[in-house]
Amino acid sequence: MTDSPLRTTLPNGALLSRLRAWYSADTPNPAKRVQFDRPLTPWLFLLPQLAVVVIFFYWPSVQAVTSSFYIEDPFGFGSTFxxxxxxxxxxTSSQYASTAMFTAFFCVMVTGLSLGIGLLLAVKADKVIRGAATYKTLLISVYAIAPPVxxxxxxxxxxxxxGPLTDxxxxxxxxxxxxxxxxxxxxALITISVWKQIPYNFIFFLSGLQSVPVSVREAALIDAQSGWRRFCDVTLPLLxxxxxxxxxxxxxxxxxxxxxIIDVVVKDKPANNPITLVYKVYLDGFKGNDIGGSSxxxxxxxxxxxxLTVLQFRFLERRVHYG
Amino acid sequence: MAHLSLRNVGKTYAGGNQPAVCGINIEIADGEFIVLVGPSGCGKSTLLRMVAGLETTTDGEIRIGERVVNTLDPAERDIAMVFQNYALYPHMTVRDNMAYGLKNRGASKATITERVNEASRMLELGPYLDRKPRALSGGQRQRVAMGRAIVRQPAAFLFDEPLSNLDAKLRVSMRMEIRKLQKRLGTTSLYVTHDQLEAMTLADRLVVLNQGKIEQIGAPLEIYRKPASTFVASFIGAPAMSLLDAFIENGAITLEGHVLAQIGNMAGPVTLGLRAEDLRIAKEGLPMMVEHVEELGAQRIVHGTIGAQTLAVIDTGEAAVQGAVRVAIDPDRLHLFDTTTGQRIESKRQTARELAL
Incomplete structure (x- = not known):
């Protein structure tokens, strides 16, 4: 590593040499260590992904944080801190509070229902022997539909x-x-959102079920007569x-x-329709031209x-048994 | 504890044109240790799983004790099964794994604790009761699987190749442990294996299966001494019995032109079975060309040819064996089989020997 061509072409790269020192540090598992001749090569491979993350996530995030401290002129003539x-x-806005409440309710309903129904369908489809592939394809195919559609x-x-459901x-x-x-x-919002998400949950639950070893299921079959007990005590923990x-x-x-989905349902509708926080961000920012507030x-x-994600990982994941 | 009986039991899979298992009749006495043995695909596991209720039975009748269990759920059959890959519940501790079956049968807390403690003492699992299966070695997992069966105190134990996933040394010690445990508990056991050594050492009675049918049932020694067919002859015993084409003429059996023994009033071609341990290298006898020698330490297995046919001989002598040797055969230890059906032929000579014994 001491005599790589890069050192000769870029003799005074202090940052580079530091990178190289970090890069060539001994890894505990030599099998996992990948050798590149030039220290820049791995970064070149990382570049597309990093570019996507920086341009579409970090940059807008920073922009959002900065503009949240300003009031922007609706016509673009400067901004005030x-x-x-x-x-x-x-x-302190009551409208924001009610949207937040609805978002929480919406989240609980959509997550609960789509997980519940997805699991139920997966458990049932897992038991189907004749025509199993057809069932699965039909259940999964909804996932191919784009959310606006x-x-x-x-x-x-x-x-x-x-509308037949109205009838x-x-x-x-x-x-x-x-x-x-x-x-x-x-x-309507909850129904459509749940319907759209069920196939996704179905696929994962089904593959999860199929990775429960057959012999473990059989052992449970001998140990417990009630199918519900077996599901609660053995299948569910393994899922x-x-x-x-x-x-x-x-x-x-x-x-x-x-x-x-929300956009298609509530757009151009009169009255006070329920929306989630994300949709309110969009409404206030792009319809109301309140960039600062929306940020x-x-x-x-x-x-x-x-x-929320940190909480889930800290408190829920502890109870999860990884096989 | 109970006797077990399989009467004319068979299974044909939906869509299959040939039965996987057919016409199985076995009566198993209370406390007996029965080993089902055969090559892979012979239907031995299917048969065991039919007894367990994990496979449906399409023909015949399976009784555990006095109950016909054909249509009962596995949990209702009062059996416990030990699986090849242990099939422990990975998210439960060793204690919970053993207790689960009892808990679902409504056993009291005191009973559960008592039985789990007793089983863990028997299997030396005490220090591991609060561990999860993944923190145990293969041998320990297999003990837990055994413990799970023992605590239930079922009418019968079913073992589905329980030792196949263990290394050779552990297999031998676990084999002895299983035997000791079964003797001590006196629970009727049905044990499936493809390992003839395991079968010989464990069984009270062996059931040799081939292509879904019973080839022979009997005590291990009985099967070893009097294999009912060429299939059993070549499957039981190591090294496998050499099967050679021989001919009976004028009451004498000849192999490659050499007269071996007087047989009696039979004639025509015959399959001759010779166990390596019944042959020895000697000064007189059949001429054999040595091909290669397997050294086992206490003895060696000499593989050679007589004419165009191969033969294995066990030799315990000191001197190296090579080139042309002579092999002595005890005329009382010849096994004769029909060349077309493969069935054993009882020669007069053998019958006479048995009468003498």
């Missing part, structure tokens, strides 16, 4: 004039008015790593990735999600 005013405005299909189902509700005596009635809209991963992913999904909200959201 206001300190934490944007934050206090957001946190899912939103559109959902809207057709919930349409006040032609179904009418049959039970309820006048379903999605886009007008707050809770009707919430119901815990999968379930934990899906919990983290599903909460993130409910918080962020449901944006297109503050997105920073708050970022902190909340980070905290």
């Amino acid at each position: 206001v300190g934490t005013e944007n934050y206090t405005d957001a946190l 899912a939103g559109l299909i959902g809207m057709m189902f919930f349409d006040m004039h032609i 179904l509700a009418a049959f039970f005596g309820h006048d379903l008015r999605v886009g007008i009635n707050y809770w009707d809209t919430a119901f 815990a790593p999968t379930a934990f991963f899906l919990l983290v992913i599903n909460i993130t999904y409910a918080m962020f990735d449901t944006f297109p 503050a909200q997105s920073v708050i959201l970022m902190v909340v999600v980070a905290a």
